[in-house]
Amino acid sequence: MVENRPFATFVAHAILILGVAIVAFPLYVTFVASTLTYDQIVTVPMPLIPGDQLIDNYAKVLGSGSEKGSHAAVLPMLVNSFVMAMGVALGKIAISIISAFAIVYFRFPLRNFFFWMIFVTLMLPIEVRIIPTFKVASDLHLLNSYAGLILPLIASATATFLFRQFYLTVPDELAEAARMDGAGPLRFFWDVLLPLSKTNIAALFVILFILGWNQYLWPLLITSDESMYTVVIGIKRMFAGGDATSEWNLIMATAMLALLPPALVVVLMQKWFVKGLVETEK
Amino acid sequence: MAEIVLRQVQKSYSKDVRVIHGVNVTIADGEFIVIVGPSGCGKSTLLRMIAGLETVTAGEIAVGGRVVNHVEPKDRNIAMVFQNYALYPHMTVYENMSYGLRIRRVPPAQIRERVQRAARILELGPFLQRRPRELSGGQRQRVAMGRAIVREPAAFLFDEPLSNLDAKLRVQMRLEIQKLHRSLKTTSIFVTHDQVEAMTLADRMIVMNAGVVEQVGRPIEVYDKPASVFVAGFIGSPAMNFLPGRRTGNEVDLGGVRVPMPAALAQAAGDAVMVGIRPEHLQAEGAGPRFAFSVETVEALGADSLVHGRVGEGLISARVDGHATPQVGAALSFRAIPERLHFFDAATGKRLAA
Numbered sequence: 001m002v003e004n005r006p007f008a009t010f011v012a013h014a015i016l017i018l019g020v021a022i023v024a025f026p027l028y029v030t031f032v033a034s035t036l037t038y039d040q041i042v043t044v045p046m047p048l049i050p051g052d053q054l055i056d057n058y059a060k061v062l063g064s065g066s067e068k069g070s071h072a073a074v075l076p077m078l079v080n081s082f083v084m085a086m087g088v089a090l091g092k093i094a095i096s097i098i099s100a101f102a103i104v105y106f107r108f109p110l111r112n113f114f115f116w117m118i119f120v121t122l123m124l125p126i127e128v129r130i131i132p133t134f135k136v137a138s139d140l141h142l143l144n145s146y147a148g149l150i151l152p153l154i155a156s157a158t159a160t161f162l163f164r165q166f167y168l169t170v171p172d173e174l175a176e177a178a179r180m181d182g183a184g185p186l187r188f189f190w191d192v193l194l195p196l197s198k199t200n201i202a203a204l205f206v207i208l209f210i211l212g213w214n215q216y217l218w219p220l221l222i223t224s225d226e227s228m229y230t231v232v233i234g235i236k237r238m239f240a241g242g243d244a245t246s247e248w249n250l251i252m253a254t255a256m257l258a259l260l261p262p263a264l265v266v267v268l269m270q271k272w273f274v275k276g277l278v279e280t281e282k
Numbered sequence: 283m284a285e286i287v288l289r290q291v292q293k294s295y296s297k298d299v300r301v302i303h304g305v306n307v308t309i310a311d312g313e314f315i316v317i318v319g320p321s322g323c324g325k326s327t328l329l330r331m332i333a334g335l336e337t338v339t340a341g342e343i344a345v346g347g348r349v350v351n352h353v354e355p356k357d358r359n360i361a362m363v364f365q366n367y368a369l370y371p372h373m374t375v376y377e378n379m380s381y382g383l384r385i386r387r388v389p390p391a392q393i394r395e396r397v398q399r400a401a402r403i404l405e406l407g408p409f410l411q412r413r414p415r416e417l418s419g420g421q422r423q424r425v426a427m428g429r430a431i432v433r434e435p436a437a438f439l440f441d442e443p444l445s446n447l448d449a450k451l452r453v454q455m456r457l458e459i460q461k462l463h464r465s466l467k468t469t470s471i472f473v474t475h476d477q478v479e480a481m482t483l484a485d486r487m488i489v490m491n492a493g494v495v496e497q498v499g500r501p502i503e504v505y506d507k508p509a510s511v512f513v514a515g516f517i518g519s520p521a522m523n524f525l526p527g528r529r530t531g532n533e534v535d536l537g538g539v540r541v542p543m544p545a546a547l548a549q550a551a552g553d554a555v556m557v558g559i560r561p562e563h564l565q566a567e568g569a570g571p572r573f574a575f576s577v578e579t580v581e582a583l584g585a586d587s588l589v590h591g592r593v594g595e596g597l598i599s600a601r602v603d604g605h606a607t608p609q610v611g612a613a614l615s616f617r618a619i620p621e622r623l624h625f626f627d628a629a630t631g632k633r634l635a636a
Binding site: 012171173174176177179180181182183187191192195196198 | 289333334354355356360361362364365366369371372381382385386429519625
């Protein structure tokens with residue numbers, strides 16, 4: 001629109017700023033809380049000006065954890081979370097891109113049946129199959145291991161479906177031209193399909209990384225050893241049990257730390273992310 | 283360079299869906315063959331069978347004396363140019379053209395030389411480092427041809443390569459393909475639905491309809507002696523006039539107009555005959571049968587105009603000078619050139635032959 005109506009511009013901006021404020025306020029409170037001492041935080045009302053404990057609090061959680069709840073240090077948890085999120089994201093992409101390739105480009109018996117089987121699992125969230133999955137993981141001695149954190153989450157109907165839809169938009173002639181050029185199926189996949197899926201892979205990576213990072217229920221079940229906690233579990237374990245009061249300043253500091261990597265991934269990959277979702281040129 | 287032989291080639295997708303009903307053609311080494319027909323006639327399928335992208339249900343395809351029915355496309359020594367170019371979007375022009383050679387592990391120095399030569403022929407030199415999306419339609423088409431040329435194959439297959447281009451570019455590319463074939467002399471098979479492309483490019487053309495080869499011949503043969511009503515109506519622009527008539531002796535009555543028929547043909551003919559005459563063979567003067575009609579519609583094309591009217595039960599059109607275009611309703615009379623009359627069996631649609 002090329003209209004110039006100051007009042008309309010004002011209203012539009014006011015609404016947007018209000019929206020941002022509403023969304024950002026809890027984050028701000030979290031940040032402020034993470035910079036206060038324990039005593040400041042339990043006063044009512046809680047101060048809304050950042051305190052001077054920023055470095056102390058963060059150093060404490062990274063190095064040694066809270067005193068009243070769990071004593072595990074957060075730095076290893078961040079590493080665990082990172083390994084898990086990367087493993088889940090890359091694993092999901094690797095598996096689903098190959099299975100989508102098989103489903104779209106090969107004719108084999110029961111091809112449609114297999115596709116629909118994969119598709120149907122979309123309707124089964126992890127909570128539904130969590131007990132049998134846990135049983136299998138425990139029988140395979142995967143408890144308290146990265147493999148146990150990552151493997152059960154790798155199969156992805158959503159990602160398979162997305163790649164399938166993308167492959168269907170790639171003109172058949174491209175595959176035929178590659179055949180005439182002498183490229184076998186794997187060569188075609190590697191030389192043509194993979195480079196064309198680059199932006200889709202990037203967009204999916206962002207989504208899946210965050211999904212993996214934010215996993216709660218599964219790591220809660222599969223990890224009992226402190227050294228294998230992910231940061232999301234770590235936050236939960238910091239709550240002091242019983243009547244003891246939790247150290248909210250430290251918990252909030254951990255929450256801030258848990259928030260950073262996914263935010264970084266989104267910010268750094270934003271360009272690719274948007275491209276992958278909107279790009280249509282093949 | 284090779285001869286391509288099709289023997290009783292058939293294609294069916296299931297028992298009931300047969301798309302190619304036995305094609306027999308021998309394509310000589312270095313020949314430019316155009317397969318022409320309306321959409322759905324099986325011409326592209328036939329080409330894709332030669333390329334190896336479709337299986338052959340029955341019959342044999344031989345390239346250079348070797349039966350290739352079960353040979354992979356890449357081992358048939360054939361290159362194909364696709365209708366939508368099928369360039370790899372993420373590769374530069376150079377990479378697109380060299381991809382096939384790189385897969386075949388041709389030495390890099392040789393690849394460079396071959397691509398440079400193809401680029402020179404096709405005037406693609408300045409664009410080698412560009413990506414397909416930065417090129418115009420005509421340039422993309424040239425890259426697609428370049429990709430075929432660098433392979434130095436036994437034969438080129440073209441699948442309607444010009445139909446995505448605008449009219450002016452199409453004419454230009456047509457001439458370039460002609461030039462290219464003259465210099466490379468590689469056996470080429472070119473599929474199109476455009477009869478002008480077929481007439482201008484072909485050494486010989488194959489006219490197909492509904493999975494059947496209607497006629498194989500040099501363009502002028504097909505124009506002069508179309509083998510069936512279908513071919514006669516498909517080849518030639520504007521299309522041939524067809525007038526149904528009844529034969530009595532050596533004459534055919536077209537509902538008012540009596541047309542003499544060569545005695546040899548008359549003996550072979552049944553009672554119902556279809557008479558064909560091209561608009562350009564109806565002239566103002568002459569001694570042939572006279573067709574008189576009143577003008578119903580006029581199409582002015584500039585250099586000449588087409589006038590449409592009715593003779594007996596049939597529609598007729600004739601070509602007149604663009605500067606002497608008659609008004610609608612005017613009464614006109616034309617003489618047909620007797621040697622240019624075509625007689626077909628009304629029931630089978632086949633050309634009557636002595």
